[in-house]
């Protein structure tokens with residue numbers, strides 16, 4: 400990294416202090432913010448001394464304040480680095496996560512007890528390879544009679560990121576690539592139930608970053624995260640942008656914090672199958688999609704609406720793919736296991752946390768049905784108002800509803816999605832029906848004739864993200880979601896034609 404000029408140091412110090420709304424974490428340092436940043440930033444090649452209170456290393460700190468202090472310095476140092484250095488940092492992060500993805504998947508699986516190890520390996524590989532990097536930030540220029548206007552993507556500064564237990568390592572990897580590509584530093588408050596695998600990920604990321612010549616503590620994390628530390632992060636003056644990935648509680652808290660937030664919330668993705676669909680393929684896609692990582696991914700199919708004339712065929716094909724169809728007596732026992740208390744029709748019920756993310760075989764074992772760990776999915780033939788349809792269970796139990804025609808299927812899909820605007824799919828060869836559902840469902844991701852994970856680039860085209868911000872409108876987030884647009888105008892000159 401090239402050293403900063405005095406003017407640059409002053410600018411960064413002023414900018415940071417200004418954005419921190421008067422409660423800059425650097426003010427806790429023994430020197431002034433400007434002096435502290437200046438000392439750090441003028442010697443970016445030298446080892447950055449650990450701030451007061453840091454004991455744990457490689458980006459892991461005891462308190463929110465310590466994280467923010469270290470990340471603020473790291474942000475200043477990254478701002479002083481070249482774009483080429485940023486590209487090298489991201490390349491090193493991708494390489495390290497490809498190398499350690501399997502080990503981190505194992506760690507996440509062992510610690511959280513959720514999902515399937517082999518699918519977590521795929522998730523880590525997916526985010527390492529397909530999360531957009533610095534190349535996403537293409538400057539825009541407009542020229543005309545009145546000169547030239549340049550728009551560039553600038554960082555926010557220090558981002559406070561809150562991550563879920565369902566995709567702990569992949570969300571951290573994905574957020575890191577997107578946020579650092581945009582020039583930010585990050586303070587993570589991870590899910591308390593995924594602390595160890597998350598800290599292991601943070602440490603590896605920091606080692607990859609410093610190994611590529613990047614700043615220390617570009618990625619930081621609170622060693623023992625709690626809801627309290629998440630709340631502190633949300634309200635801290637040193638955080639310039641919040642990015643939260645989780646259920647309705649954390650989204651609501653972030654949006655009420657008074658800070659700008661990129662909020663990725665819950666979903667209840669419906670799949671519609673009409674009479675024109677390739678039924679065998681739709682069945683394969685549904686079993687794969689709804690069974691992926693035991694259905695803990697927010698985009699996984701959570702209910703199916705199938706036109707009655709092809710329903711028997713679909714269920715038969717899904718069983719051929721290994722899905723287990725419960726009979727009505729088994730369904731009654733399953734309801735008692737899945738829900739803490741059976742909710743009224745058409746309502747979201749509180750689900751039994753012990754079964755979230757468990758293998759289908761284990762869930763079936765609770766109702767006296769023996770199936771091996773290879774069983775990918777439980778399916779249930781249910782009426783449209785069954786609570787399984789209306790609840791985000793996050794387990795491999797997929798309700799299937801028979802409907803008279805495709806229009807009713809689309810309407811029910813819209814209602815069951817609860818207006819989250821998250822994800823949905825349709826299996827059909829009727830282009831009018833596909834277009835109709837695309838418009839009506841109004842989700843961030845709509846997949847036609849494939850599993851919804853294809854919308855994350857897993858078996859489909861395009862980049863990936865594990866933070867799909869529907870409530871705040873960014874959709875699949877990437878470097879641009881974590882950037883501010885800044886415009887510079889040259890009046891009456893620099894048009895060269």
Ligand code: NAD
Nearest residue numbers: 563564589590629645646648649663664665666697866867
């Ligand atoms: P969760 O909401 O329980 O926890 C997510 C994070 O938010 C954790 O770090 C948790 O500590 C924190 N948190 C929770 N409530 C909070 C509050 N009131 N104040 C501050 N912090 C709070 O979710 P989870 O069980 O880890 O993940 C599953 C949920 O997340 C599902 O609803 C799923 O659909 C959703 N999710 C959404 C996306 C997306 O991209 N839209 C991605 C993954 C998960």
